[in-house]
Amino acid sequence: MEWAVIFEPDNLALFGNGIVITLWLLFSSLAVGAVLALIFALILTGPWAPLRWLVGAYTFVVRGTPLLIQVYLIYYGLGQLEWIQSRWDSVWPWTHFKEPFFCALLAFSLNTAGYTAEMLAGAIRETSAGEVEAAHAFGMNRFQTLLQVVLPSAMRRTLPAYSNEVVMMLHATSLASVVPNMLDVTSAASRIYATYYLPFEAYLAAAAIYLVASFCLIGFFRFSEGRLLAYLSPRRN
Amino acid sequence: MQSYFLVILQGALLTVGVSLGALVVAVILGLAGAAAKLSGRPLLVALGSVYTTIIRGIPDLVLMLLVFYGGTIGLNTLLEKMGSEATIDIEPFAAGVITIGFIYGAYMTETFRGAILSIPKGQMEAAWAFGMGRPQTFLRITLPQMVRYALPGFINNWLVLIKSTALVSLIGLQEMTYLAKQASAATRSPFIFFLFTGALFLIYTWISLVALKKLNARYSLGTKRVQL
Numbered sequence: 001m002e003w004a005v006i007f008e009p010d011n012l013a014l015f016g017n018g019i020v021i022t023l024w025l026l027f028s029s030l031a032v033g034a035v036l037a038l039i040f041a042l043i044l045t046g047p048w049a050p051l052r053w054l055v056g057a058y059t060f061v062v063r064g065t066p067l068l069i070q071v072y073l074i075y076y077g078l079g080q081l082e083w084i085q086s087r088w089d090s091v092w093p094w095t096h097f098k099e100p101f102f103c104a105l106l107a108f109s110l111n112t113a114g115y116t117a118e119m120l121a122g123a124i125r126e127t128s129a130g131e132v133e134a135a136h137a138f139g140m141n142r143f144q145t146l147l148q149v150v151l152p153s154a155m156r157r158t159l160p161a162y163s164n165e166v167v168m169m170l171h172a173t174s175l176a177s178v179v180p181n182m183l184d185v186t187s188a189a190s191r192i193y194a195t196y197y198l199p200f201e202a203y204l205a206a207a208a209i210y211l212v213a214s215f216c217l218i219g220f221f222r223f224s225e226g227r228l229l230a231y232l233s234p235r236r237n
Numbered sequence: 238m239q240s241y242f243l244v245i246l247q248g249a250l251l252t253v254g255v256s257l258g259a260l261v262v263a264v265i266l267g268l269a270g271a272a273a274k275l276s277g278r279p280l281l282v283a284l285g286s287v288y289t290t291i292i293r294g295i296p297d298l299v300l301m302l303l304v305f306y307g308g309t310i311g312l313n314t315l316l317e318k319m320g321s322e323a324t325i326d327i328e329p330f331a332a333g334v335i336t337i338g339f340i341y342g343a344y345m346t347e348t349f350r351g352a353i354l355s356i357p358k359g360q361m362e363a364a365w366a367f368g369m370g371r372p373q374t375f376l377r378i379t380l381p382q383m384v385r386y387a388l389p390g391f392i393n394n395w396l397v398l399i400k401s402t403a404l405v406s407l408i409g410l411q412e413m414t415y416l417a418k419q420a421s422a423a424t425r426s427p428f429i430f431f432l433f434t435g436a437l438f439l440i441y442t443w444i445s446l447v448a449l450k451k452l453n454a455r456y457s458l459g460t461k462r463v464q465l
Contacts, residue, residue: 066403171296199306
């Protein structure tokens with residue numbers, strides 16, 4: 001084992017840069033994914049059957065195919081379509097399809113949106129009828145009920161499942177390394193492996209970074225569950 | 238063009254092979270892990286906890302690269318130290334089956350542990366009262382009953398496992414994702430090939446889901462559904 005190689009300034013910088021990219025990728029795809037998931041969940045539990053069917057089909061496809069295929073499809077596949085090719089040099093949103101970071105971000109956001117939407121929809125469906133009835137009895141209309149009663153409670157109850165999804169997404173960001181020119185933690189490890197032929201040291205260092213990051217995320221969610229879901233925990237006395 | 242689709246279709250067989258092989262490894266490790274975590278012996282409990290915590294904290298891809306690249310060098314260094322001249326190359330298929338099995342063994346451990354805990358304690362006590370030993374109790378009483386509790390979690394794990402087999406293409410196993418990438422490079426039409434591969438994965442997960450739900454219904458025969 002030659003751990004000294006990992007701690008050379010250049011390689012430490014490579015990993016440090018990788019951590020920044022991985023976390024940036026994680027949090028931005030979670031943010032975009034969460035907004036999409038909220039919209040999708042409302043459609044899934046809403047009254048418009050054709051839209052519901054469409055979003056249902058979307059989550060089925062996203063959850064039934066590997067993320068790797070989705071990344072390939074967006075990074076390599078879309079670039080083949082002439083419709084996009086004719087636009088990606090000049091017309092605004094399409095210019096981004098040439099950037100690896102944007103493609104990875106898009107794939108991850110769409111993926112996590114599919115999973116999160118189903119979780120949130122499940123929690124909305126399981127809202128106890130009494131809460132909604134009480135809101136109606138207070139004279140709230142449907143929009144107010146949704147915004148002030150159903151969503152705050154459903155989003156809190158999604159938290160335990162969502163914390164799993166966040167850790168899964170952290171691990172999923174390692175797939176960004178299949179896109180050329182992305183230098184996340186896994187790519188940094190692969191580069192060190194390729195340069196020094198030290199697979200154990202390089203990948204163990206990456207594994208340790210992911211492990212620490214996972215623990216931090218889990219700890220954060222435990223803490224917030226303790227605060228936000230305190231009213232659901234069994235009485236202590 | 239058409240021949241590429243046929244080749245990818247053949248690669249699907251390898252995907253099925255890797256996933257089923259990994260499933261066998263995962264179930265065996267899962268049962269062993271659950272038994273260790275529930276054994277009450279501090280050393281085994283600690284070992285089981287370390288296994289499930291560490292594996293579930295590291296991305297599949299990183300573990301796979303570690304086993305494939307690290308394992309090859311590690312084994313060869315070991316052989317060299319033992320004075321052997323031979324060198325071993327870990328096959329991508331074996332590396333895939335072992336790594337995916339090892340990873341999902343950790344998830345199975347938690348599923349099986351939860352399932353065993355769900356079985357009423359009286360069942361095991363009755364078996365001991367009948368004079369059954371621990372292995373016999375496990376095989377005849379615990380195992381058949383835990384299937385019912387373990388199946389929902391097992392179905393989830395299996396679907397995730399199927400999807401993670403796509404990662405084996407990155408260590409060079411020529412399953413359908415790998416072949417789709419090759420076909421894309423050769424014909425310069427990646428969109429259609431990745432779409433096709435995605436559809437094949439979708440069919441595979443969908444068939445599994447339908448079959449396992451049938452199995453679940455069968456194992457839940459005679460249970461009372463809670464009426465809310």
